[in-house]
Amino acid sequence: MKTTKLKKKIVKKVFDKVHDKYDFMNDIMSLGSHRLWKKEFIKIINPKPSEIIIDMASGTGDISKLISNKYSNQNILRMDPNYLMLKKGSNNFKKNEKIVEICASAENIPLKDNLVDTYAISFGIRNAYDTQKALEEAFRITKKGGKFICLEFFKINRPILKELYKIYSNTIPTIGEIIVGDRKPYEYLTSSIEKFYTQDEFKNMLEKSKFKNVNYINLMAGVVSIHTAWKI
Numbered sequence: 001m002k003t004t005k006l007k008k009k010i011v012k013k014v015f016d017k018v019h020d021k022y023d024f025m026n027d028i029m030s031l032g033s034h035r036l037w038k039k040e041f042i043k044i045i046n047p048k049p050s051e052i053i054i055d056m057a058s059g060t061g062d063i064s065k066l067i068s069n070k071y072s073n074q075n076i077l078r079m080d081p082n083y084l085m086l087k088k089g090s091n092n093f094k095k096n097e098k099i100v101e102i103c104a105s106a107e108n109i110p111l112k113d114n115l116v117d118t119y120a121i122s123f124g125i126r127n128a129y130d131t132q133k134a135l136e137e138a139f140r141i142t143k144k145g146g147k148f149i150c151l152e153f154f155k156i157n158r159p160i161l162k163e164l165y166k167i168y169s170n171t172i173p174t175i176g177e178i179i180v181g182d183r184k185p186y187e188y189l190t191s192s193i194e195k196f197y198t199q200d201e202f203k204n205m206l207e208k209s210k211f212k213n214v215n216y217i218n219l220m221a222g223v224v225s226i227h228t229a230w231k232i
């Protein structure tokens with residue numbers, strides 16, 4: 001089986017398994033920090049009421065929730081290939097007609113070119129089965145003058161913190177086993193962080209996809225980073 005197909009299958013299985021306890025586990029695994037990171041992410045997105053935003057890899061919809069809390073009238077496209085994850089978050093948006101759900105993946109977006117003002121992806125790009133293709137699709141659907149913003153786990157740049165983080169992340173599969181009853185999805189999640197690109201490699205990939213003014217900031221010494229880029 002080709003590696004992209006295999007990854008697609010593994011990732012689907014992981015999120016099918018964890019969807020029900022996803023939000024709870026997110027709080028446990030990040031010790032609540034994901035809420036602070038996401039707040040910072042929204043500040044950088046800086047949504048404007050007239051804009052169309054895509055919340056790619058939306059999962060249970062944390063990012064859409066934070067944006068619509070700011071502007072209840074915001075046009076948001078919640079996209080995710082995992083139907084169970086998408087549906088788990090649906091209840092939060094039932095009364096909001098401005099939020100549209102689409103079950104599709106980042107590599108094959110069923111939208112026309114130059115549509116969105118902001119392409120936002122939070123803890124999703126690492127799961128794409130073809131990162132470069134996903135970035136090219138992001139570029140295609142973003143309007144000229146629009147921005148790309150990505151929140152993701154990356155590589156820690158301080159040796160002691162790196163070791164401490166390693167010890168902590170080794171405990172995550174055990175926590176998953178206790179709470180969800182299966183350690184495998186959490187082994188995938190921790191190993192996918194190790195296998196993913198460095199901040200600079202990802203920056204280069206964005207440039208290769210024709211984005212300009214690509215930059216990133218590290219939060220917590222690079223545990224997570226926020227990349228920003230523009231379609232000019």
Ligand SMILES: C[S@@+](CC[C@H](N)C(=O)[O-])C[C@H]1O[C@@H](n2cnc3c(N)ncnc32)[C@H](O)[C@@H]1O
Pocket residue numbers: 011015056057058059060061062063079080081082085104105106107121122123124127128129
């Ligand atoms: C860790 S969750 C992130 C959810 C949410 N954005 C957040 O920040 O809490 C990752 C999401 O990526 C989705 N995903 C997996 N493969 C994907 C792909 N190829 N394209 C887009 N999203 C994908 C999963 O289904 C899952 O919902």
